[in-house]
Amino acid sequence: MGLRIAGGGKGMEQLWHSWQFRAVVSCLWAPTAAWVIAQPATARDLQLWRLNPATNQLEIRTERPVQPRAELVYNPTRLVIDLPGVVLGSPQMSQNYSGAIRQVRVAQFDPQTTRIVVEYAAGFTIDPQQVRFRGVTANNWLVQLPPPQQQTVSLPTLAPASSSSTPAITPTEPLQIRSWRADGTGFLVFADRPLSEESYTIRRPRRDRIEILLSNSELIRNFSPRRLELRRFGRDPIRAEIRAQSNRQVQITLDIDAQDADWQVIPRNDGFVIVPSTTGMTPPPPPRPSVIPAARAQTPITTIQRVDLGGRELLIQGDRTVFYSVGWEGNRYRIRLRQAQLDSNLRKPRVVTGSPLSNIEFRQEDHQTVSILLTPAPNFRILGPRPLSGESFVVQIQGVNDSPPSVPTPIDIPPTATTQPPPQAVPRGRFVVVVDPGHGASDPGAIGIGGIREKDIVLDISLQVSQFLQQQGVQVIMTRTTDIDLDLAPRVAIAERARANAFVSIHANAISLARPDVNGLETYFAPGRSSRLATAIHKSILSSLNIRDRGVRSARFYVIRNTSMDSALVETGFVTGAEDAANFQNPAWRTQMARAIAQGILNFLNGK
Structure with a gap:
């Protein structure tokens, strides 16, 4: 009711x-x-x-x-x-x-x-x-x-009409192209009616160019912009141009990667969409006008209840699972706690003469992000975090004249709903891994069923990958830990400056909301480079999750093509796929995916 x-x-x-x-x-x-x-x-x-x-x-x-x-x-x-x-x-x-x-x-x-x-x-x-x-x-x-409802347009008549009905625009009138824009999948072109199948042709005059010729079409006056750029799944940008020709024809030109598949045109009620073709797939039927929601999972907030400095360890404890990443901010060691807030009764540890830290600062970045900044005292250095449980960990500090600490016994990671063994450990401090969550901020990546956004999914998975790796002794550097806009070149620069042993970029795939039957895992390596890291991650995921296998492939993604270390790009599933979208909305499944990616990286680092 x-x-x-x-x-x-x-x-x-x-x-x-x-x-x-x-x-x-x-x-x-x-x-x-x-x-x-x-x-x-x-x-x-x-x-x-x-x-x-x-x-x-x-x-x-x-x-x-x-x-x-x-x-x-x-x-x-x-x-x-x-x-x-x-x-x-x-x-x-x-x-x-x-x-x-x-x-x-x-x-x-x-x-x-x-x-x-x-x-x-x-x-x-x-x-x-x-x-x-x-x-x-x-x-x-x-x-x-x-x-x-589409608003009808009344056309003027030269003589009184014999019928009271409003004249309609007939297909003999040119297709009016009103606007266009790029999204995470392709190019959306808006017009006054659907594009008919017989009114366009597609050709590929050379490997790096697609031309779409529209007959009986015209651009509205003051059409803008004439050029667009699409950044899709970390690849080199695709540039598109639209221009009117004589005899009521409009041409759309796409400058693409020479190794890309063909592109297809899919009519819609409000125009058409231009998206990449997929081998073995027939074009989907014209979709009805639809909306995509902007839903985001409500993750519980962890309250940081205790921060204590004892000897050469700083204890951090929350009332539930603590998700964290570490890095340096100038001369200060930054611990960033995600989905966290400070307890109102929390007291900052006292720093006295002889303490390994000269200053400790708490900072509530926003309503769900806490930063703890540590300044080491002279002749001391910060080694990094060591987990005690899912709810607590310690940051280890060492004097410059101390003997190196022994390698700790690997600590089990709490199992998820589906029991899995913890990732196998590697000796602490031996390896550096850069984890790259794709997209961010104004670039949401692909948007799929239920309104799920690629940038949100991959950030959550990547943060957990970082946590699992750190708990097993790997130094992890993330290209982003929050919803920020980061171009492709800076992601590569972060990995190069870190002299990382491995670079892993995490994404979610898409094709079209009209193809919910397309699901599965794809893992990529750069052409002419080793596929060992990509294969290790791919096999680990397939052995841990029930997901369709779409193979390990080579592709010219910018971030894996321009990094000098072993690199891989993981498409963790299709946000537009019925099976994968349901999995992405399940926090336990995202944790399983993160654990499997982490184990694949560890297998690679261990030479397996």
């Missing part, structure tokens, strides 16, 4: 110059009773928002009860939902989509109101009378969005 959004009439349309409406919302408490929230909401923050492409629903979850208000605004069409009493507590968030919904934005409208705006692409609108709000609970709402 859900209540209808009440719509305005012509008077409202004249008043606002667009059809706006206010929501009359109720909450469903039981199958036979509905309550209207009459009191002002007291919600503190927005806990979750996401679009479900399967049900075309927007889900909103707040900390406390809230009564949403909504209105519809045109030019462009926007569904505006206000959450009174909700404090967002962060800058504006936005997520771009392909299809009828162009973007969803979430921002603080005023000090006590969070606003969610669902903006539709040019030429699309919705019927406000069909928007439904349903309260699952007082702080969990489902907004049912109606199917988007």
